[in-house]
Amino acid sequence: MSTLEILMAGVIAIIGIGLYGLLITRNLIKVVVALQILVKGALLALVAAGEASGQVNLGQSLAITVIVADTVVAVVGLALAVQAKRLLGTLDVDALSTLKG
Amino acid sequence: MLYAFLVAGAAVCALMAVRAQKLLSSALWLAGISALVALTLYQLGAHQVAVIELSVGAGLVTVLFVFAISIAGDDAMSATPRIPVRLVIGLLLIFAALLGWMMLPLDGIKATGGGETLSAVLWEDRALDILVQIVLIFTGVMGVLGLLSEAAVPALGRMPAAHTTESRPAHNNGHSTPQPARALDLGAPEAQPEVADVHA
Numbered sequence: 231m232s233t234l235e236i237l238m239a240g241v242i243a244i245i246g247i248g249l250y251g252l253l254i255t256r257n258l259i260k261v262v263v264a265l266q267i268l269v270k271g272a273l274l275a276l277v278a279a280g281e282a283s284g285q286v287n288l289g290q291s292l293a294i295t296v297i298v299a300d301t302v303v304a305v306v307g308l309a310l311a312v313q314a315k316r317l318l319g320t321l322d323v324d325a326l327s328t329l330k331g
Numbered sequence: 332m333l334y335a336f337l338v339a340g341a342a343v344c345a346l347m348a349v350r351a352q353k354l355l356s357s358a359l360w361l362a363g364i365s366a367l368v369a370l371t372l373y374q375l376g377a378h379q380v381a382v383i384e385l386s387v388g389a390g391l392v393t394v395l396f397v398f399a400i401s402i403a404g405d406d407a408m409s410a411t412p413r414i415p416v417r418l419v420i421g422l423l424l425i426f427a428a429l430l431g432w433m434m435l436p437l438d439g440i441k442a443t444g445g446g447e448t449l450s451a452v453l454w455e456d457r458a459l460d461i462l463v464q465i466v467l468i469f470t471g472v473m474g475v476l477g478l479l480s481e482a483a484v485p486a487l488g489r490m491p492a493a494h495t496t497e498s499r500p501a502h503n504n505g506h507s508t509p510q511p512a513r514a515l516d517l518g519a520p521e522a523q524p525e526v527a528d529v530h531a
Binding site: 240273 | 337339346348349357364365372375384388392395402403404419422423434440443452475479
């Protein structure tokens, strides 16, 4: 297997594990962890594709944008989790149903 | 071979982060993923992004997780998932098969070359991305400020009676029910005409 194929197989594994965590967990903080894992896989895929196509710097530029967006998502998600714990007393995503019509 | 070890280590860390019972352990495994991904990026020649990923992903985000867990509590949740595990595994197998079918084999990719430096790409070719990043950061800051300030309003409505009775005068003879603090604040302008009527 070439280097790119090894990396892409790893990317599929990491994204799959992140998706598994996203589907199976009910803890709000672990949902953010699963989102972070998903983004790590996408980050690795971007740079690996850039390296394979000879445009590492383009891949790096896109990866920086992904890192910024990922960090903002983590910050907002964790603030949401902290406030949910304060107001509802639990981190269970099933408890966040007060907006149900 | 080095890439295989790094990527396999990152996948194992990801699995441990998902399977960990304690939230703190999960956050630390996530930091391990970030470190291994940063090493992989460095080996691929993306040195700047590797440093940013190591400092932001393994540093800042981990500190944020530890901070949030210290506030929210590290209580393990053993509740059963809403989606059956077999269905989740089936969906993941379909996902992996589709993604692998679309991506592999990767023989057709040719290096087209790109002699531009990162600064030229980042500040000239992808200048719109910088603006989007600025908007994202601003939105994130405003979102966090909004979330943190939103907690004060419902918390006032649910404030226990001990806080409200202390601020009330003692001439209610103990018959009136204690009102929440928000009702006290909202009722203050309405009480003004009654005082004017008494004086009249």
